[in-house]
Amino acid sequence: MDTGNRIPVLKLGHLLLVSIQVDMHDRMALALQEDLAERIVQTGARGVLIDISGLELVDSFIGRMLADIAGIARVLDAETVVVGMRPAVAITLVELGLSLPGVQTALTVERGMAMLPAPTDRLGPEADEEAEDAVGDG
Amino acid sequence: MDEPTSVIETILRDQRAALLDAWVAAQLSAPGVRTDLISERELRVDSDRFLTALSDAVTADSASADVSGPDWATVRGLLTDLSRSRATQGFSPTETATFVFSFKQPLFGAVQAQAPDDSAALTAALWQATELIDALGLFTSEAYLRSREEVIRRQQDELIELSTPVVKLWDGVVALPLIGTLDSARTQVVMESLLERIVETDSTIAIIDITGVPTVDTLVAQHLLKTVAAARLMGADCIVSGIRPQIAQTIVHLGLDLSEVITKSSLADAVVVALERTGFEITRRRTKLG
Numbered sequence: 001m002d003t004g005n006r007i008p009v010l011k012l013g014h015l016l017l018v019s020i021q022v023d024m025h026d027r028m029a030l031a032l033q034e035d036l037a038e039r040i041v042q043t044g045a046r047g048v049l050i051d052i053s054g055l056e057l058v059d060s061f062i063g064r065m066l067a068d069i070a071g072i073a074r075v076l077d078a079e080t081v082v083v084g085m086r087p088a089v090a091i092t093l094v095e096l097g098l099s100l101p102g103v104q105t106a107l108t109v110e111r112g113m114a115m116l117p118a119p120t121d122r123l124g125p126e127a128d129e130e131a132e133d134a135v136g137d138g
Numbered sequence: 139m140d141e142p143t144s145v146i147e148t149i150l151r152d153q154r155a156a157l158l159d160a161w162v163a164a165q166l167s168a169p170g171v172r173t174d175l176i177s178e179r180e181l182r183v184d185s186d187r188f189l190t191a192l193s194d195a196v197t198a199d200s201a202s203a204d205v206s207g208p209d210w211a212t213v214r215g216l217l218t219d220l221s222r223s224r225a226t227q228g229f230s231p232t233e234t235a236t237f238v239f240s241f242k243q244p245l246f247g248a249v250q251a252q253a254p255d256d257s258a259a260l261t262a263a264l265w266q267a268t269e270l271i272d273a274l275g276l277f278t279s280e281a282y283l284r285s286r287e288e289v290i291r292r293q294q295d296e297l298i299e300l301s302t303p304v305v306k307l308w309d310g311v312v313a314l315p316l317i318g319t320l321d322s323a324r325t326q327v328v329m330e331s332l333l334e335r336i337v338e339t340d341s342t343i344a345i346i347d348i349t350g351v352p353t354v355d356t357l358v359a360q361h362l363l364k365t366v367a368a369a370r371l372m373g374a375d376c377i378v379s380g381i382r383p384q385i386a387q388t389i390v391h392l393g394l395d396l397s398e399v400i401t402k403s404s405l406a407d408a409v410v411v412a413l414e415r416t417g418f419e420i421t422r423r424r425t426k427l428g
Contacts, residue, residue: 082373083373087368091368093371099371107336111342
């Protein structure tokens, strides 16, 4: 796998954290979509947190990608929260007519985490397993 | 010296003191002279500096009345400064241009005295002087207008900036009281300043109060919806308050869909909602009666 051109997907307990710190090009966005879908299934994550505070440029493709990720996650029974959008990016997306319906948003990663289901919501034996995974990933 | 083009040059070099006196006198005796705005001494200083710059420029490039050349840079700079200061002092454009045009009379007199016999040379020299003064006068007018436009543009910017204050009402709650009609330029500033303040103050609720907006048309409503959508993308909710009865009617008649937006009739109602959402409660303090 070409890891140099991919955005890392971190597992934090029952959540997946994606922090986009570079301006993405289209291929990177598609790779992220694939990775996320796979990781959600693999880890059984209930929430996806996408931090785009590092994103300064945005085009309609990236906007669509964010909406798509939320859609994919919802199908896989995970909620998506997009956090840290810059004013300029927000204005651009609105001007492009992409208001990301169905995507939850928050100002900061902290607030975004609070919006996602808490780990105690999960039932079953996987909860312990996940905790171990999280340590392994960190 | 016999060249007609150099007559002006000669005059400017040899008779500057006399020219200056005649010119200042002409300016002071002109009808409608603004002695209330400028003193004789200032006038004399301005005139003297202009004459010095002019004689330098004419020496350097005496054959041309094209004042846009590099030799005329000093004269142009001088006239631009003069126009700017007079525009701010309250001179009218005519009065400012008259400064240059009033130089015609003393210059013509001097030219006539210099070449009294040869009528062809006299005409040529006069024509040269006219062209030169006209070009400089027009330049002064233009500079005056430019400086006035600058002032207007700056005031416009300041007005837009001042008319969109984003105020912090509470921890996590900002408000934007809008006054006046929203146009595209203002909306842009409103949107940007609101979103930036949301980030700065880490606010989750933004109240847009439109009590001071006289009319809401489709365009204004569209702008509002855009701002609300952008704030939502960043993770903040917007409440639109101060919707007056007529505006509510207009909105419904226009068929605008504001169902995605929380709307309240007064700013007070919006504040209550905002505080409830951020987990605060307002209660009246118990006071002892009697």
